[in-house]
Ligand SMILES: Nc1ncnc2c1ncn2[C@@H]1O[C@H](COP(=O)(O)OP(=O)(O)OP(=O)(O)O)[C@@H](O)[C@H]1O
Ligand SMILES: Nc1ncnc2c1ncn2[C@@H]1O[C@H](COP(=O)(O)OP(=O)(O)OP(=O)(O)O)[C@@H](O)[C@H]1O
């Protein structure tokens with residue numbers, strides 16, 4: 001088995017809700033609630049789930065762009081959650097992020113050259129000449145050309161901008177890339193180009209990815225293992241093949257069955273959930289999914305189901321599997 | 325089985341007059357929607373889907389936009405020449421629209437009930453308040469909104485995205501329109517909510533026999549909900565066919581590429597097919613097939629002449645020279661009879 005590159009233990013992030021003149025705290029948004037998982041060297045771990053379930057927050061807390069409320073993150077043997085912010089800054093060289101909106105995340109007033117050079121300057125890597133060479137090298141790695149270096153972000157198409165975002169993440173030779181919806185804003189024909197590029201880079205540069213997305217087709221395509229989140233909790237984690245072939249959690253089952261399949265002849269049982277996604281500031285008691293779950297039992301309203309392995313490499317948080 | 329054509333768009337051109345000159349965002353498109361059917365328009369960002377729907381609704385922002393040619397016949401009446409005042413009588417009554425982001429089309433300052441009643445009373449001036457309210461609540465129940473009476477008194481921000489979209493659908497259907505235009509009605513929603521809304525739209529289409537023009541960029545949504553499909557690329561219709569045909573037997577190289585580049589959740593492919601290059605800016609390609617710069621089948625004629633829509637079958641057309649029967653000779657001569665031999669034999 002491959003080495004564990006990242007280990008997340010009981011990670012929790014609450015955002016305070018403030019109200020009134022004195023901005024007193026009146027409650028918490030339980031964005032991420034006690035989640036644990038590992039990421040192996042060289043793999044792609046996909047994280048899926050619907051809007052607001054805590055995917056981005058998970059990525060940001062790992063990077064410590066948000067401070068965790070509790071829990072522990074260990075990267076390459078170093079406990080990130082115990083580092084000072086100065087030490088953490090150095091570690092960020094090894095963990096980079098790619099964001100959904102390639103436009104918003106690139107400074108519109110800087111040339112591509114400047115944008116790509118910046119992480120090198122921040123981390124004090126190379127001489128001016130070496131940095132310039134590296135910018136050109138990585139532009140080419142992501143399928144752009146040297147002459148693009150002098151241009152500004154608005155002069156590129158969405159797909160090209162996302163390539164720049166990826167190039168920027170690669171500049172410091174990171175080990176782990178957390179890609180937060182990197183293709184969600186792109187058209188399908190462009191999305192395929194970027195996904196193929198990410199896969200090629202992973203092979204060439206031995207990268208590890210956490211790939212966050214809400215498109216289950218995209219996630220299946222790129223991931224070795226997939227985690228499903230619902231309302232701040234991780235409800236299932238399994239090898240991609242196993243999850244898509246036999247989802248165990250009722251939410252995963254409903255989620256998978258809701259995805260429209262691009263084949264008019266495909267007939268399937270659709271589980272249409274009733275009701276809306278509850279608010280993460282006031283999640284249901286017991287299993288957070290019990291208000292919409294077609295299988296819910298009495299125990300589901302009262303007890304939080306444990307997230308545990310019920311088959312080799314396949315974990316789920318659901319009372320239906322208590323005796324496994 | 326030939327149904328009546330309820331909406332006929334003929335040779336429609338809608339242009340924007342910008343600093344860069346005149347751009348035909350919708351460039352001479354023709355199609356029709358039959359009674360009771362669900363017709364999809366698919367295509368990537370900027371291809372002209374929304375401008376098409378806004379043209380039908382008489383809502384093209386003007387200036388800079390304007391319908392510069394063509395007809396839009398709704399049950400025989402040409403909407404393209406109507407004044408705004410006349411159009412107001414039609415909009416919401418004979419043809420209604422739901423948008424991608426329900427929040428922007430609901431007024432945050434008025435209750436759901438207020439807005440539903442207004443939609444009803446505009447076209448039914450003689451109705452009493454009580455009648456209008458009854459109708460509103462009936463429609464809210466029809467679209468599966470829970471506790472309709474209470475919701476009637478609530479404001480848009482108190483509803484979830486899926487509930488707001490249901491309100492929009494209820495409002496759109498309140499006057500029993502002949503055609504409902506749904507422009508990306510589920511794009512802003514989560515998949516489990518999307519599944520609810522699509523099922524609702526299909527059920528209503530069957531029950532009320534409202535014709536639906538569904539605009540989307542999601543081929544999965546198309547496969548799941550529609551009978552017929554129009555594929556747009558750079559302001560033009562490039563292919564039109566029954567849904568089975570589009571997926572089983574796509575003719576236009578763009579449609580083929582598009583279908584192959586979508587990751588299918590059921591299988592894992594090693595590498596996705598990807599169409600090289602980018603979607604062109606509108607108006608940037610003046611001569612030849614607009615897909616030619618990205619097309620792996622392109623041959624010299626493609627960058628010289630503009631392809632028209634050629635028929636594969638009566639119901640299936642594509643804008644590609646590979647379907648032009650006269651092409652066989654040209655192709656064999658130019659390509660030494662090699663490259664496209666197989667393709668021609670097929671068609
Ligand atoms: N900085 C913040 N302050 C307060 N609440 C926040 C903050 N960031 C996120 N949240 C809340 O935390 C919850 C989880 O948000 P998060 O962005 O992680 O979801 P997500 O799964 O990435 O959703 P999406 O698919 O919409 O991107 C949401 O309810 C969100 O409103
Ligand atoms: N107000 C406007 N002024 C100038 N050009 C416009 C305007 N609205 C639309 N366009 C142009 O018309 C073209 C078609 O736009 P449209 O909104 O119909 O695309 P779409 O197919 O709906 O794309 P999307 O999937 O992104 O919604 C675009 O390329 C755009 O540049």
Ligand code: SF4
Nearest residue numbers: 287290293300318319
């Ligand atoms: S724990 Fe209970 S409520 Fe939760 S998903 Fe499982 S069966 Fe449903």
Ligand SMILES: [Mg+2]
Nearest residue numbers: 055056057180
């Ligand atoms: Mg997010």
Ligand SMILES: [Mg+2]
Nearest residue numbers: 373374375507
């Ligand atoms: Mg649009």
